[in-house]
Amino acid sequence: MPATSLCQDEACPPYSLMDDYSEGAHPQILEALLRTNSTQQVSYGGDDYSHEARQLIRNKINCTEDEADIFFVPSGTSANLISIASCLRPYEAVITLESGHIACKEAGAIEATGHKLILVPPVDGKMTPRNLQKAIQQNQFFPHMAKPRLLYISNASETGTVYTKRELSNLSALCKQLNLLMLMDGARIGTAMCSKKNDMTFRDIFDLTDIFWIGGTKAGALMGEAIVVKKALSEGFVFHLKQHGALLAKGRIMGVQFMELFRSDLFFTLATHANAMAEKISANFEALGHNLVAETETNQVFVTMPQQLAQRLQNRFRFYIWDQLDDGQVVVRIVTSWATDELQVDKFNAWVAQWTAAAKEFATN
Template sequence: MYSFKNDYSEGAHPQILNALIETNMVQEEGYGEDHYSLQAAELLKEKMGRSDVAIHFLTGGTQTNLTAISAFLRPHHAAIAAITGHINVHETGAIEATGHKVLTVNSGKDGKLTPAGIQEVLDAHPDEHMVKPKLVYISDTTENGAVYTKNEVEQLSTFCKENYLYFYMDGARLGSALTSSANDLDLSDLPNLVDVFYVGGTKNGALLGEALVICNDALKEDFRFYMKQKGAMLAKGRLTGIQFLELFRDNLFFDLAAHANAMATKISEGIDAAGYGFLTPPVSNQIFPILPNTLLEELHQQFNFFDWEKVDDEHTAVRLVTSWATKEEAVDAFVESLKKKVTE
């Protein structure tokens, strides 16, 4: 049974595994002070065209979000996120567990935040009797597979600056976003638009690892202390450094993401040809087709995927996720199953 449940079912790209094996017996400093991690950080800075950013390697998305957000906020501060945002629905209250409330915005089917939606939250929290909104959280891609345009990020950036809000981008699937046909952002744009973002490796070919990029000077001080306190400072920091060095030494990071998107596009085209629609337009490696419940019963016997949202009594929106390792023959088999049902 082939899985379209997520983009981290497989281990890691062979190039990364080979690099880990080849460097395995080399003695290195710990806690991210090894020369692989230092070199990877410099390489990322070069790719972004910014030598002044601070880069820290952590192991996973939730760990990165809770470590960073709790480090940047004072005790009475809160984060603002889409109601579908990862920190609100898929992190077991990790941000709240650090003492910071997550204030939500009803962001619609695409899961995007807008200045107008954020303004409503600010208006509802006017004084010291409530938490103070201080950080705006978005993810690119969103939880619903949408991609932010450069203009949308610029508008959010301007709004955050005008309202003294930190602007934070979750980049767990940033590779998919930046290689999407709907995208017009470059990696080098992000340090100029957001205060903090991270580049996700776990969901794009690495065994594990996220590269947190702190662009705002005011947020850089003592961050390694916060990492250590939250259990986010890996003793064998070389493991993440080596992986990001391999991902960005050439074009591997973007090649892997482009493959995931291409496989999702092929599935989407097959679903469209079969006459089925989508909950949100398919533009990334997460797609959300609306399928008859009778068809789902058959598909679940051949493929693993999530039933996402009930649309009506007879139809359900499902989530299909492709990855750097998705096999084209598995995509073809899924599309063929749809065609077979239509012709019956």
């Protein structure tokens, strides 16, 4: 089907809508790293910048040092691995969604620590009390089964949906009833907090979970995640950091970045931009009659389209083919970031509109 290029340079490289970490870091963070570069600081996270970053994060949460410890790690996988390994005995298991990041995208990192994953089907990308209760009931043949001890969830979810305060409160209450800990993966917690569907504060999340972490890698930082651990679970946590290679000598690098993200509203400003770009893409798909697989609540768009359209778009844009359907359609995942260029979004939308119109014309002739 003919299509006119919207790019004057046929050799222009595809623009990435594949993830939210293709770019480096926000200029304010780079400037802060340069500004503090020559100062001598204590190593292993004992530097002034890390101390200030921890306090700024506590201020956003509205909690005190007596309530929570905060630890910086370089990656999301290390955040999940260390958080789980720190509070489970060898015979204890993790309940997670089948689509959970620790189940699908971390190369068996949790299993490598000796902990079984109990997989549960998602509902709109999220855990429900009913499915959690069923998983518990099906894993009670002790001591012949691993003992469920921790619930792992993500906010935003793997399909970009967010938990409401009521949903998280119901899960939290059930976890307390069942003597389960709850860990919230916060790789995209910034976009979740800035979603139009969000009705929670950081304090709400702190009160309703046992451990959660704040993602910096997908929020404009070069790297780094901040794990927020309630005091009851934080004793000895730093030893787990060291044993898993996450206690960086130059911990200041992460401290400076989180200090810059949280000394103002930069963290939230960048997440809001990512969400707005995704909403613009999603609205265009809906207006053109394409079906969304999941409601666009944060910075991920899941949409079905003809395989031909996906192939044409991939000449100009990079994104994931998430699933192949039987009817010649594919599910595409598009992810926007803190740095997504709105002009590129407009070009993407124009390409989709152009091909869709051409396809309809071809079908009627």
